[in-house]
Amino acid sequence: MLKIALPNKGSLSEESRALISEAGYNCRRYSRELKVTDVEHQVEFIFLRPRDIAVYVQSGIIDLGVTGRDLAMDSESEVDELLPLGFGRSKFCYAVPEESLLTPEGFNGKRIATSYPGIVGQDLKRRNIDAAIIKLDGAIEISINLGVADAIADVVQTGRTMAEAGLRISGEAIMSSEAVLVTRKGREESLTSQEMMFIERLKGIVVARQYVMVEYDVAGEALESACAVTPGIEAPTVAPLRREGWFAVKAMAPKKDLNTIMDHLVEVGAKGVIATDIRTCRL
Numbered sequence: 001m002l003k004i005a006l007p008n009k010g011s012l013s014e015e016s017r018a019l020i021s022e023a024g025y026n027c028r029r030y031s032r033e034l035k036v037t038d039v040e041h042q043v044e045f046i047f048l049r050p051r052d053i054a055v056y057v058q059s060g061i062i063d064l065g066v067t068g069r070d071l072a073m074d075s076e077s078e079v080d081e082l083l084p085l086g087f088g089r090s091k092f093c094y095a096v097p098e099e100s101l102l103t104p105e106g107f108n109g110k111r112i113a114t115s116y117p118g119i120v121g122q123d124l125k126r127r128n129i130d131a132a133i134i135k136l137d138g139a140i141e142i143s144i145n146l147g148v149a150d151a152i153a154d155v156v157q158t159g160r161t162m163a164e165a166g167l168r169i170s171g172e173a174i175m176s177s178e179a180v181l182v183t184r185k186g187r188e189e190s191l192t193s194q195e196m197m198f199i200e201r202l203k204g205i206v207v208a209r210q211y212v213m214v215e216y217d218v219a220g221e222a223l224e225s226a227c228a229v230t231p232g233i234e235a236p237t238v239a240p241l242r243r244e245g246w247f248a249v250k251a252m253a254p255k256k257d258l259n260t261i262m263d264h265l266v267e268v269g270a271k272g273v274i275a276t277d278i279r280t281c282r283l
């Protein structure tokens with residue numbers, strides 16, 4: 001049976017389960033079960049601490065796992081990223097008190113608190129800096145205030161936790177993270193058809209979330225300029241309307257550009273412009 005590890009708690013757990021359910025698999029936990037078997041697909045979902053997932057996957061005990069890119073890197077496990085999943089996005093940054101002028105170049109001899117000693121160790125080594133890493137489990141932002149560290153390195157999403165603790169980001173982000181699907185290093189070329197189907201289903205949803213379906217009516221004179229902003233993936237679908245000289249256009253468009261696209265369509269005289277979410281797709 002295919003074994004897939006999912007985060008049992010924390011920021012990535014709910015969205016992982018939602019994504020996999022959307023892909024048609026049964027990974028529903030009724031209480032605190034550590035395993036859920038999807039009999040139909042012959043998959044065993046195993047719920048583990050997200051931090052441990054790359055370690056299990058590396059050992060080959062688990063075939064595929066959902067974890068954070070930062071967690072996988074921190075564990076220094078030999079895993080390959082098969083698919084970025086588009087949620088749990090964050091940056092990993094150094095931070096110092098707002099009034100401090102300390103930058104990562106000045107960390108020599110300083111104490112840096114973090115729950116990610118692997119990432120910080122690698123980064124300091126790369127910078128040739130000799131600093132003490134203070135390993136803490138969480139609530140890292142308060143550690144400077146309490147006097148155990150001079151700087152921290154932690155996950156930043158909105159930046160609110162850092163600001164509330166009176167800290168500011170110092171230097172460039174060390175890395176960008178999001179939830180990722182991983183497998184043991186070197187396995188990418190020898191995935192089974194069952195694994196490929198799982199990946200394709202997830203990918204269909206992850207890609208669909210980045211697009212919307214845009215539909216509108218437009219007069220023949222404006223058709224070219226309208227299609228230029230909605231080129232679709234291959235090409236837009238254009239069908240004649242019953243109204244002489246008018247066309248209905250349908251195309252997938254990147255969600256992030258939607259408002260700009262709609263502004264342009266209205267500007268060239270398109271009517272009845274609508275955008276709808278796409279649940280899944282195979283491109």
Ligand SMILES: Nc1ncnc2c1ncn2[C@@H]1O[C@H](COP(=O)(O)OP(=O)(O)OP(=O)(O)O)[C@@H](O)[C@H]1O
Nearest residue numbers: 009010011012050068070071088089090155157177
């Ligand atoms: N506020 C956040 N926004 C987005 N992603 C986050 C956030 N906090 C942590 N993550 C991501 O979640 C993963 C860490 O998950 P983990 O469950 O270990 O910690 P957590 O979400 O902080 O949970 P907890 O603090 O309850 O243990 C990392 O990949 C990290 O980048």
Ligand SMILES: O=P(O)(O)OC[C@H]1O[C@H](OP(=O)(O)OP(=O)(O)O)[C@H](O)[C@@H]1O
Nearest residue numbers: 138139140155156157158159160161162
């Ligand atoms: O930039 P923000 O949007 O504020 O999010 C980042 C914060 O979220 C996480 O903390 P969490 O709430 O999981 O607590 P923890 O530090 O105990 O893990 C992370 O460790 C940061 O502290």
Ligand SMILES: [Mg+2]
Nearest residue numbers: 010011138139
């Ligand atoms: Mg946390």
